[in-house]
Amino acid sequence: MQVIDRIKAQGGKIISFESFTGGLIAPDTDPGNPWRYKFTWNPRNVILAGQGTAKYLQQRKYRYIPYQQLFNRISKITVEGYGEFEGYANRDSLKYLETYGLEGVSTMLRGTLRNKGFCSAWNVLVQLGCCDDTYLMEGIEALTHREFIDSFLGAHANFAVEEKLCASFGLSSDGEEMKRLRWSGLFTSDRIGIHQGTPAQILEHILSKKWKLNAGDKDFIVMWHRFVYEKDGQSKEIKAQLAVTGTDEINTAMAKTVGLPLGIAARLLLEGRITSRGVVIPVTSEFYEPILQALQGLGIQLKEVEV
Amino acid sequence: MQVIDRIKAQGGKIISFESFTGGLIAPDTDPGNPWRYKFTWNPRNVILAGQGTAKYLQQRKYRYIPYQQLFNRISKITVEGYGEFEGYANRDSLKYLETYGLEGVSTMLRGTLRNKGFCSAWNVLVQLGCCDDTYLMEGIEALTHREFIDSFLGAHANFAVEEKLCASFGLSSDGEEMKRLRWSGLFTSDRIGIHQGTPAQILEHILSKKWKLNAGDKDFIVMWHRFVYEKDGQSKEIKAQLAVTGTDEINTAMAKTVGLPLGIAARLLLEGRITSRGVVIPVTSEFYEPILQALQGLGIQLKEVEV
Numbered sequence: 001m002q003v004i005d006r007i008k009a010q011g012g013k014i015i016s017f018e019s020f021t022g023g024l025i026a027p028d029t030d031p032g033n034p035w036r037y038k039f040t041w042n043p044r045n046v047i048l049a050g051q052g053t054a055k056y057l058q059q060r061k062y063r064y065i066p067y068q069q070l071f072n073r074i075s076k077i078t079v080e081g082y083g084e085f086e087g088y089a090n091r092d093s094l095k096y097l098e099t100y101g102l103e104g105v106s107t108m109l110r111g112t113l114r115n116k117g118f119c120s121a122w123n124v125l126v127q128l129g130c131c132d133d134t135y136l137m138e139g140i141e142a143l144t145h146r147e148f149i150d151s152f153l154g155a156h157a158n159f160a161v162e163e164k165l166c167a168s169f170g171l172s173s174d175g176e177e178m179k180r181l182r183w184s185g186l187f188t189s190d191r192i193g194i195h196q197g198t199p200a201q202i203l204e205h206i207l208s209k210k211w212k213l214n215a216g217d218k219d220f221i222v223m224w225h226r227f228v229y230e231k232d233g234q235s236k237e238i239k240a241q242l243a244v245t246g247t248d249e250i251n252t253a254m255a256k257t258v259g260l261p262l263g264i265a266a267r268l269l270l271e272g273r274i275t276s277r278g279v280v281i282p283v284t285s286e287f288y289e290p291i292l293q294a295l296q297g298l299g300i301q302l303k304e305v306e307v
Numbered sequence: 308m309q310v311i312d313r314i315k316a317q318g319g320k321i322i323s324f325e326s327f328t329g330g331l332i333a334p335d336t337d338p339g340n341p342w343r344y345k346f347t348w349n350p351r352n353v354i355l356a357g358q359g360t361a362k363y364l365q366q367r368k369y370r371y372i373p374y375q376q377l378f379n380r381i382s383k384i385t386v387e388g389y390g391e392f393e394g395y396a397n398r399d400s401l402k403y404l405e406t407y408g409l410e411g412v413s414t415m416l417r418g419t420l421r422n423k424g425f426c427s428a429w430n431v432l433v434q435l436g437c438c439d440d441t442y443l444m445e446g447i448e449a450l451t452h453r454e455f456i457d458s459f460l461g462a463h464a465n466f467a468v469e470e471k472l473c474a475s476f477g478l479s480s481d482g483e484e485m486k487r488l489r490w491s492g493l494f495t496s497d498r499i500g501i502h503q504g505t506p507a508q509i510l511e512h513i514l515s516k517k518w519k520l521n522a523g524d525k526d527f528i529v530m531w532h533r534f535v536y537e538k539d540g541q542s543k544e545i546k547a548q549l550a551v552t553g554t555d556e557i558n559t560a561m562a563k564t565v566g567l568p569l570g571i572a573a574r575l576l577l578e579g580r581i582t583s584r585g586v587v588i589p590v591t592s593e594f595y596e597p598i599l600q601a602l603q604g605l606g607i608q609l610k611e612v613e614v
Contacts, residue, residue: 053439058462062445064506066436066459068375069475073461094445129373132360138369138401152373154380155365168376199371 001283002292003240003304004100007229012236015106016228020077020087022113023254026218026245034180036115038211040219040246040254047131047200047207049112054089057097057108065089071123077113079224079241080305085113087224099283113222121180124169125203128152133200140197144189145206152199162187184210213249220245221253223302237307244300257300264294308590309599310545310611311407314536319543322413323535327384327394329420330561333525333552341487343422345518347526347553347561354438354507354514356419361396364404364415372396378430384420386531386548387612392420394531406590420529428487431476432510435459440507447504451496452513459506469494491517520556527552528560530609544614551607564607571601 007014023040030038039046054065065073075087093110097103114122125131129152137143137151146161153164162173162182171177181187184207194205213219223242228235246252265282268274268290275286282288295301314321330347337345346353361372372380382394400417404410421429432438436459444450444458453468460471469480469489478484488494491514501512520526530549535542553559572589575581575597582593589595602608 053436053442055442055445059464061454061462062458063461064436064444064459066434066439068434069436127373127375129360129371129376132373135360135362137371138362147368151369152371154370155368157366 001100002285002288003225003227003238004102005285007227007231007238008101010231012229012231014102014227014229015235016108016226017100017102017105018107018109018111019223019225020075020085020111020113021221021223022085024113024115024220024222026220029217029219030214032183033210034176034183035118035121035211037118038213038217038219039208040213040252043204043208043211044200047204048133050088050091050126051131051133052091054091054093056089056093056110057105060106062094067126071119071126074119075111077224079113079222079243080303082222082243084116085222085224086116086119087111087113088119099281101283107228113224117176117180121177124165124171124177124181127169128165130199130203133198136196136198137202140192140202141195143192145185145192146187146189148192148202148206149186213252215249217249218246219249219252219254221257238304239307240302240304242300242302256298260295260298260300261291264291308407309592309595310532310534310547311409312592314534314538314545315408317538319536319538321409321534321536322542323415323533324407324409324412325414325416325418326530326532327382327392327418327420328528328530329392331420331422331527331529333527336524336526337521339490340517341483341490342425342428342518344425345520345524345526346515347520347559350511350515350518351507354511355440357395357398357433358438358440359398361398361400363396363400363417364412367413369401374433378426378433381426382418384531386420386529386550387610389529389550391423392529392531393423393426394418394420395426406588408590414535420531424483424487428484431472431478431484431488434476435472437506437510440505443503443505444509447499447509448502450499452492452499453494453496455499455509455513456493520559522556524556525553526556526559526561528564545611546614547609547611549607549609563605567602567605567607568598571598 004014025036025038050070051067053067054070056063070088073088077085077087079085088111090110090112093108096110097108102108149165150161153161153168156164162178165171166173166178186206192202192205194202197205221244225240227238244253244257265274265287273290282291311321332343332345357377358374360374361377363370377395380395384392384394386392395418397417397419400415403417404415409415435456456472457468460468460475463471469485472478473480473485493513499509499512501509504512528551532547534545551560551564572581572594580597589598
């Protein structure tokens with residue numbers, strides 16, 4: 001909002017806003033984890049992420065991406081100093097047009113960042129139907145991890161689960177997707193260990209065994225924004241990025257970036273420096289100016305580049 | 308039920324039951340229609356067909372096919388005298404286990420029949436998100452058919468809708484899928500012509516222009532059942548099939564096969580030959596024996612082959 005308000009105050013007209021954020025793990029955490037991901041947010045929401053249809057605005061046209069295409073339709077996002085990430089569209093970018101004061105822009109897209117290779121492996125689970133949360137599976141008490149996966153594949157007596165999966169989705173048995181799925185324990189003969197569940201609940205339970213933050217693990221938050229605007233007849237661009245690493249598995253970057261702004265706002269309220277009352281969102285300078293300033297003192301700062 | 312009851316009465320044990328039915332068009336109707344399909348049933352239900360997850364039992368294991376895989380996972384079903392059809396699984400085969408008295412079977416699968424090539428072309432619309440009925444699209448008053456399709460594809464200024472579609476789904480521009488989609492008018496610059504709608508409602512509206520039964524069109528119902536059972540230590544198989552062609556676009560095979568059994572049952576009730584009362588389904592011999600006999604006189608008869 002700070003950048004949007006500044007562009008407008010200087011007489012610029014915003015043409016395009018794209019914003020991607022990811023909650024990942026720090027580059028030096030869990031080196032063997034090929035997903036470069038662990039649960040640092042509500043695990044259930046991670047499993048259900050993207051269900052429904054993503055809606056956004058691109059070059060003045062409304063665009064839609066259904067769940068079954070979401071993890072295929074990724075953008076490459078380069079964050080200076082941290083390399084390349086995969087970005088997929090969030091559910092509804094359109095509802096933020098008004099919130100951000102961006103009515104009339106040509107492009108409005110909000111999305112989620114993941115490390116390279118995450119999306120195509122996750123897409124296998126989406127395509128299989130493992131993220132479905134709408135029905136309880138039958139007889140899961142007796143099932144193993146590999147039988148869980150097998151139940152989404154047809155019966156072919158002479159082929160192993162891994163072979164059927166590779167054949168169904170055109171995967172190489174030693175490729176990047178299978179490496180990630182195998183590492184997640186999805187093909188082991190361990191009992192699932194719960195009595196009842198939807199596919200999504202069972203998948204969450206299995207993944208939790210590997211995707212839980214362990215002692216010493218550090219998470220990592222990365223944000224990337226791009227603003228394109230016109231000023232004095234010229235097209236200009238500002239990029240703004242943020243990267244925060246967690247201190248440990250308790251004091252996570254997720255906890256800091258979610259909790260500190262709220263804590264700071266509470267202090268500002270107590271000090272009488274916030275006069276707005278009721279349920280308000282911090283999109284006005286009354287909030288973002290002192291909060292962003294205080295966050296800077298805590299090592300959380302957006303870095304801007306004007307192109 | 309007649310076959311199931313007979314096998315049981317003769318001391319047989321049913322191992323497997325598969326049943327597929329399709330409401331199609333007669334081979335000599337609408338020769339230029341590459342789908343070999345028109346709406347002969349509630350059009351809205353045709354568009355939404357298969358949403359959710361198909362559940363069935365195969366070789367003693369519960370199997371699941373999510374919507375995004377349904378039209379990929381087809382069986383070839385040969386109906387004697389009518390050639391080969393494509394069969395996809397219906398939503399929930401399991402709930403018929405009890406209705407049909409088939410508890411304890413190894414395989415239970417109910418499905419839908421379509422003519423060859425239908426499923427892979429329909430799958431393009433499913434994958435695009437055109438069958439989604441969960442949200443209203445934005446600004447459709449101004450959209451053409453081809454802009455409707457384009458809104459599910461990303462923006463690439465230098466490529467036509469057809470090119471983006473082929474690239475996204477690995478289709479050949481003169482292949483069978485594109486032939487069907489093109490014939491359906493999905494790439495024309497005609498206005499959609501409705502003011503508001505979900506993707507599913509818009510798709511139904513566009514397809515209705517081509518998939519409406521015209522004067523003289525005849526529809527076609529085909530059913531195929533396979534029963535595998537054990538008797539005296541031997542494995543045996545019965546196939547039963549039914550094919551009915553409509554008289555014209557009003558007196559359809561769909562109307563006959565749905566309406567005549569009900570009419571016959573009403574007559575049997577009036578004649579005092581049905582003594583059951585309340586809401587009952589016709590799975591007992593009190594119903595199916597006289598109804599099947601009367602249908603035979605009207606040219607509707609299952610043909611059985613014992614293997």
